Amino acid sequence: MSLKNPVALEFLQLRRSRPAKTLIEPAPTRDQLLPLLTAAARSPDHGKLEPWRFIVLNKGAMPRLAQLTEECGSALGKSAEDIAKARSQFDMGHLAVAVIEVQKPSAKIPAIEQTYSAGAVCLALLNAALAAGWGANWLSGWQTHDRDFCQKAFALQENERVAGLVHIATEGKAPPERPRPDVDGLTQWVSE
Numbered sequence: 259m260s261l262k263n264p265v266a267l268e269f270l271q272l273r274r275s276r277p278a279k280t281l282i283e284p285a286p287t288r289d290q291l292l293p294l295l296t297a298a299a300r301s302p303d304h305g306k307l308e309p310w311r312f313i314v315l316n317k318g319a320m321p322r323l324a325q326l327t328e329e330c331g332s333a334l335g336k337s338a339e340d341i342a343k344a345r346s347q348f349d350m351g352h353l354a355v356a357v358i359e360v361q362k363p364s365a366k367i368p369a370i371e372q373t374y375s376a377g378a379v380c381l382a383l384l385n386a387a388l389a390a391g392w393g394a395n396w397l398s399g400w401q402t403h404d405r406d407f408c409q410k411a412f413a414l415q416e417n418e419r420v421a422g423l424v425h426i427a428t429e430g431k432a433p434p435e436r437p438r439p440d441v442d443g444l445t446q447w448v449s450e
């Protein structure tokens with residue numbers, strides 16, 4: 259083994275998200291966010307296609323996104339409860355990074371691998387934010403899968419979709435531990 263980093267390993271073994279609704283001000287500045295985006299962009303990417311990009315949503319963008327969630331929810335016939343829950347991430351949001359999956363034409367790299375890479379970017383951004391001491395949470399919501407919302411909110415093209423909205427701000431209160439998977443039960447060891 260060439261590179262030992264027990265601190266990083268312990269971080270990965272103990273890390274956990276901080277629910278978006280518990281996050282408080284301040285959110286990272288542009289200068290504080292850039293190193294986190296740089297870490298996230300250093301994610302596995304078969305063929306170096308860079309099948310993702312970032313849209314940083316500052317506090318000032320939140321009312322527009324909440325209102326748009328309301329309008330798209332009504333158009334879809336969503337219940338008042340579904341709409342209120344979906345818009346709450348913007349009503350209470352301080353800063354979120356929309357990780358946008360950008361499907362690139364490739365004869366070699368299947369579309370699903372580009373999707374996996376975009377998911378990896380979301381996790382890498384989440385972990386970078388947590389490692390830097392921020393509270394962070396990877397959210398979606400029905401609106402992030404609605405083309406109308408995505409087009410009006412982020413002007414996404416046909417080959418683009420939201421992989422995740424990673425909220426980043428200051429931890430308000432530490433959440434209780436969440437039951438974790440039984441790794442033994444999930445793991446098959448193959449020796450021949």
Ligand SMILES: Cc1cc2nc3c(=O)[nH]c(=O)nc-3n(C[C@H](O)[C@H](O)[C@H](O)COP(=O)(O)O)c2cc1C
Pocket residue numbers: 273274275276277395396397398399421422436
């Ligand atoms: C693609 C994706 C979308 C998610 N969307 C939501 C969401 O909209 N609302 C929510 O409460 N949790 C959502 N989660 C779950 C949280 O991000 C997270 O897994 C959970 O809070 C536990 O976090 P931890 O395992 O990092 O502690 C989503 C997770 C993934 C992978």
